[in-house]
Amino acid sequence: GNQELFDKLRDAIVNQDINGCPAATQEALDAGISAFDIINEGLAPGMKIVGDNFEAATIYLPQIMMSAKAMNAAMEILEPILAEEKGDDEGVGTAVTFVQEGDIHDIGHRLVTTMLGANGFDIIDLGTDIPNEDVVEAIAKNKGKKMILVGSALMTTSMLGQKDVVRLLEEENLRGEVKIMFGGAPVTDEWIEECGADGTAENAADAARVALKLM
Numbered sequence: 001g002n003q004e005l006f007d008k009l010r011d012a013i014v015n016q017d018i019n020g021c022p023a024a025t026q027e028a029l030d031a032g033i034s035a036f037d038i039i040n041e042g043l044a045p046g047m048k049i050v051g052d053n054f055e056a057a058t059i060y061l062p063q064i065m066m067s068a069k070a071m072n073a074a075m076e077i078l079e080p081i082l083a084e085e086k087g088d089d090e091g092v093g094t095a096v097t098f099v100q101e102g103d104i105h106d107i108g109h110r111l112v113t114t115m116l117g118a119n120g121f122d123i124i125d126l127g128t129d130i131p132n133e134d135v136v137e138a139i140a141k142n143k144g145k146k147m148i149l150v151g152s153a154l155m156t157t158s159m160l161g162q163k164d165v166v167r168l169l170e171e172e173n174l175r176g177e178v179k180i181m182f183g184g185a186p187v188t189d190e191w192i193e194e195c196g197a198d199g200t201a202e203n204a205a206d207a208a209r210v211a212l213k214l215m
C-alpha cells in the first residue's frame with residue numbers, strides 16, 4: 001500500500017541511496033501518489049531522521065551530504081510536476097525566496113519555494129548565501145507588486161541576518177511593500193516577533209498556508 005512506498009522513500013533518504021531515491025519516487029508516482037504526498041509523507045520525514053541522527057552524532061557530514069543528494073535527485077523529478085500542478089489562481093502574488101548570507105542549506109528552501117509555486121505564487125528565487133543588500137534590491141525592483149519575502153536560515157548565526165534585513169527594508173521605506181515570512185529549524189515565534197516579521201511555518205505545506213493567509 002501507500003505506507004510501504006512512503007517507508008521506502010524515507011529509507012532511501014536515511015540510507016543515502018542516491019539512485020534508489022529517485023527510483024522510489026518514480027515508483028510512487030506510478031502508483032498514483034501525488035508529488036505533494038511523496039514529499040510530505042516520505043522524503044521530508046526521512047530528512048528529519050537524518051537531522052536527528054546528525055545531532056545524536058550517529059552520522060557525520062559526508063552521510064548528510066549523500067542524503068541531501070538523494071533528496072535533490074528526487075526533487076529533480078518532482079519539481080516540474082509541482083510546477084505543472086500550479087493552477088491558474090491569478091494574482092496570488094509574488095514570493096521572493098532566499099537563504100541568508102553565509103548559509104548554504106538549500107533543501108528546506110527548495111521545498112518551500114516549490115510548494116509556494118504549486119500554490120499559485122510567482123516565484124523569484126534568489127538562491128542561497130544571499131547578502132541582505134541583494135534581498136532589498138530585489139524587493140525595490142518589484143515594488144508595487146503584491147509580494148511576500150520568504151527567508152530561510154538553518155544556523156543560529158545566519159538567522160541573525162533576518163533581523164537586519166527587516167531593519168534594512170524599514171530604512172529604505174520598503175517594509176510596507178512586502179509581507180515577511182521567515183523559517184528554518186532555529187526560527188521560533190519569539191524570534192519572528194523580535195525581528196518584526198509577519199509569520200513563520202513548520203514545514204513547506206504549512207509555509208504555503210501561512211503565505212496565502214498573509215497575502
Ligand code: HCB
Binds near residue numbers: 051103105155181185
Ligand atoms: Co548543516 N547544520 N552544516 N549541513 N545541517 C545543521 C543546520 C545543524 C543544526 C546541525 C547541528 O550541528 N546540530 C548545524 C547548525 C548549528 C547552529 O546553527 N547552531 C549545521 C552546521 C553547523 C553545518 C556546517 C557549519 C557544518 C560544518 O561544515 N562543520 C555546514 C555549514 C555550511 C553553510 O551553510 N555555510 C553544514 C553543512 C551541511 C551539509 C552541506 C552537509 C548539508 C546541507 C545540504 C544542502 O542543503 N544542500 C547539511 C544538512 C543537511 C543539515 C541538517 C542535518 C538538515 C537540514 C535539512 O536539510 N533539513 C541540519 C540539522 C537540522 O536542521 N536539524 C544541519 C531538512 C529540511 C526539509 O528542513 O528545516 O531546512 P528545513 O526546512 C523546513 C522548515 O524549516 C521549513 O520548511 C522546510 C520544509 O519542511 N522552512 C521554512 C524552511 N525555510 C522556511 C522559510 C519560511 O519562510 C517558512 C518555513
